Amino acid sequence: xxxxxxxxxxxxxxxxxxxxxxxxxxxxxxxxxxxxxxxxxxxxxxxxxxxxxxxxxxxxxxxxxxxxxxxxxxxxxxxxxxxxxxxxxxxxxxxxxxxxxxxxxxxxxxxxxxxxxxxxxxxxxxxxxxxxxxxxxxxxxxxxxxxxxxxxxxxxxxxxxxxxxxxxxxxxxxxxxxxxxxxxxxxxxxxxxxxxxxxxxxxxxxxxxxxxxxxxxxxxxxxxxxxxxxxxxxxxxxxxxxxxxxxxxxxxxxxxxxxxxxxxxxxxxxxxxxxxxxxxxxxxxxxxxxxxxxxxxxxxxxxxxxxxxxxxxxxxxxxxxxxxxxxxxxxxxxxxxxxxxxxxxxxxxxxxxxxxxxxxxxxxxxxxxxxxxxxxxxxxxxxxxxxxxxxxxxxxxxxxxxxxxxxxxxxxxxxxxxxxxxxxxxxxxxxxxxxxxxxxxxxxxxxxxxxxxxxxxxxxx
Amino acid sequence: xxxxxxxxxxxxxxxxxxxxxxxxxxxxxxxxxxxxxxxxxxxxxxxxxxxxxxxxxxxxxxxxxxxxxxxxxxxxxxxxxxxxxxxxxxxxxxxxxxxxxxxxxxxxxxxxxxxxxxxxxxxxxxxxxxxxxxxxxxxxxxxxxxxxxxxxxxxxxxxxxxxxxxxxxxxxxxxxxxxxxxxxxxxxxxxxxxxxxxxxxxxxx
Numbered sequence: 001x002x003x004x005x006x007x008x009x010x011x012x013x014x015x016x017x018x019x020x021x022x023x024x025x026x027x028x029x030x031x032x033x034x035x036x037x038x039x040x041x042x043x044x045x046x047x048x049x050x051x052x053x054x055x056x057x058x059x060x061x062x063x064x065x066x067x068x069x070x071x072x073x074x075x076x077x078x079x080x081x082x083x084x085x086x087x088x089x090x091x092x093x094x095x096x097x098x099x100x101x102x103x104x105x106x107x108x109x110x111x112x113x114x115x116x117x118x119x120x121x122x123x124x125x126x127x128x129x130x131x132x133x134x135x136x137x138x139x140x141x142x143x144x145x146x147x148x149x150x151x152x153x154x155x156x157x158x159x160x161x162x163x164x165x166x167x168x169x170x171x172x173x174x175x176x177x178x179x180x181x182x183x184x185x186x187x188x189x190x191x192x193x194x195x196x197x198x199x200x201x202x203x204x205x206x207x208x209x210x211x212x213x214x215x216x217x218x219x220x221x222x223x224x225x226x227x228x229x230x231x232x233x234x235x236x237x238x239x240x241x242x243x244x245x246x247x248x249x250x251x252x253x254x255x256x257x258x259x260x261x262x263x264x265x266x267x268x269x270x271x272x273x274x275x276x277x278x279x280x281x282x283x284x285x286x287x288x289x290x291x292x293x294x295x296x297x298x299x300x301x302x303x304x305x306x307x308x309x310x311x312x313x314x315x316x317x318x319x320x321x322x323x324x325x326x327x328x329x330x331x332x333x334x335x336x337x338x339x340x341x342x343x344x345x346x347x348x349x350x351x352x353x354x355x356x357x358x359x360x361x362x363x364x365x366x367x368x369x370x371x372x373x374x375x376x377x378x379x380x381x382x383x384x385x386x387x388x389x390x391x392x393x394x395x396x397x398x399x400x401x402x403x404x405x406x407x408x409x410x411x412x413x414x415x416x417x418x419x420x421x422x423x424x425x426x427x428x429x430x431x432x433x434x435x436x437x438x439x440x441x442x443x444x445x446x447x448x449x450x451x452x453x454x455x456x457x458x459x460x461x
Numbered sequence: 462x463x464x465x466x467x468x469x470x471x472x473x474x475x476x477x478x479x480x481x482x483x484x485x486x487x488x489x490x491x492x493x494x495x496x497x498x499x500x501x502x503x504x505x506x507x508x509x510x511x512x513x514x515x516x517x518x519x520x521x522x523x524x525x526x527x528x529x530x531x532x533x534x535x536x537x538x539x540x541x542x543x544x545x546x547x548x549x550x551x552x553x554x555x556x557x558x559x560x561x562x563x564x565x566x567x568x569x570x571x572x573x574x575x576x577x578x579x580x581x582x583x584x585x586x587x588x589x590x591x592x593x594x595x596x597x598x599x600x601x602x603x604x605x606x607x608x609x610x611x612x613x614x615x616x617x618x619x620x621x622x623x624x625x626x627x628x629x630x631x632x633x634x635x636x637x638x639x640x641x642x643x644x645x646x647x648x649x650x651x652x653x654x655x656x657x658x659x660x661x662x663x664x665x666x
Contacts, residue, residue, distance in 0.1 A: 015597045016613075018597055019597025019611050022610060022611050025645075025647030026651075027649040028647055029605055029607060031529045131566055133604060134604040
């Protein structure tokens with residue numbers, strides 16, 4: 001027995017000594033993360049995005065969408081001052097959206113002032129909590145599970161018995177377990193208009209998750225620190241919309257709420273869903289392998305755009321892979337065939353009922369035309385073509401806006417080959433993005449494209 | 462006349478109940494004393510024999526480890542031998558513990574260690590044992606996929622009672638400390654508390 005005792009003691013000693021051969025701090029590794037996720041509300045990728053002027057003040061007309069038709073009262077609308085975000089979780093997936101990993105399975109809530117002083121809008125970005133990702137895995141998509149997106153300064157209107165437009169109490173919504181003034185437009189982003197035409201529209205959800213491509217993909221090796229920058233186009237892209245409904249007293253009523261511009265997918269009067277207009281792009285960079293590109297754009301202010309020469313599969317690309325053609329009548333404009341909106345009684349008066357019956361006759365005629373379009377197949381073809389074209393939009397990974405003296409600075413440019421382009425401000429009105437591929441003179445290419453960036457570089461147009 | 466007969470019957474009934482109660486008391490006393498004798502003997506017996514066993518129960522990351530992964534249900538096994546006739550046993554213990562998190566983090570720990578167990582000198586059918594041990598743990602973390610052996614120390618407490626000649630049933634609480642402080646750049650160690658139901662098999666009875 002004594003001998004046996006010695007054997008066990010010897011075994012324990014050997015096992016313990018063997019255990020002391022580890023070289024990695026695994027428990028530190030477990031709790032730390034090589035991945036830093038930041039989220040910005042800007043089209044620009046630069047760390048200083050404060051040079052766009054007048055984006056957060058009310059300008060009647062350009063900031064009110066043409067779908068606001070029933071309750072036009074510009075006098076009482078004011079631009080939102082607060083943007084509220086409630087994210088349920090973040091996942092990273094392969095480029096086709098499969099095999100996702102729950103890298104940020106945490107509810108994250110933040111509120112931003114709609115101002116250049118706020119990190120969400122000035123280029124600094126807001127850091128989101130996340131875990132680690134798998135080394136060696138090719139990621140290509142961020143899945144952002146968005147619970148709520150709220151702008152304040154929404155208004156409520158109704159038409160009273162005397163056909164007067166009357167302002168009602170400001171809409172309220174629950175944000176982070178508290179009631180706030182505002183409207184959660186995320187609930188209307190769930191479907192695109194085309195989704196809503198489909199029978200299975202209730203199975204489609206465009207914001208839970210919102211699928212954001214990672215331009216150029218993301219792969220980490222062990223011991224690498226990587227930053228993932230997610231950008232949602234909010235800044236300089238906010239418009240007023242109208243949500244029609246019948247209120248508890250039976251009057252025709254509407255909410256006026258603020259949401260991202262319908263530049264990509266037009267929202268028309270009486271539309272409910274505005275989905276597909278929450279545009280995003282993500283990119284990854286290593287802090288120790290980035291450079292700053294700066295320069296001057298000559299006499300015009302505007303956007304400097306850089307795209308990688310090769311995509312993540314090694315194919316050469318140019319600006320045509322990012323920009324769309326808004327002159328393409330088949331693909332750009334919303335097809336004119338769709339089921340007409342069912343009319344409703346807006347006001348419970350004789351005039352209101354007469355108006356309703358008139359609209360109902362018009363509805364019948366429109367519906368007959370719609371049936372013809374369905375039968376000859378043009379309905380499906382046109383909408384599929386339109387929808388596919390819109391989903392093909394890619395936002396450029398690197399964008400800067402010129403500041404004082406038309407100088408620009410592109411920060412955190414990963415080493416590599418790029419092609420640089422410039423689009424003047426005059427071509428990018430409020431609520432649009434620089435995207436027009438075919439118009440002559442719309443964009444200017446840098447004469448020495450492509451450029452290999454391996455250190456701080458000057459590129460002037 | 463009728464009331465007298467009833468009275469007699471009632472008296473007889475009372476006597477019968479008293480008798481039953483007396484027998485019940487005697488039987489109960491015998492049972493208790495017999496049980497006590499039996500338990501005493503078993504307690505003395507099984508502790509001096511080698512034992513093997515398995516346990517199963519919640520494994521809980523604590524302190525800093527609790528920030529990263531969540532509690533899970535796992536178990537392990539052990540063998541134990543006596544050291545002469547002292548109230549000491551020496552044991553060898555291993556288990557498999559896989560912890561998941563709400564996200565992508567996962568931790569797998571396979572502790573392999575020896576320990577020494579001391580039975581507290583309480584004269585009861587229940588055996589209380591304190592234990593301390595050392596060894597190593599194979600630690601694997603995801604999503605990094607890194608793994609290595611780390612030194613481990615442990616402290617624990619067990620209580621068990623006999624459930625027949627061959628089997629003891631017990632509860633255990635172990636604290637496992639996985640040491641990484643000696644590694645350059647490490648600021649954290651692993652902390653796990655294992656609690657479980659234990660089934661002991663008394664060998665050589």
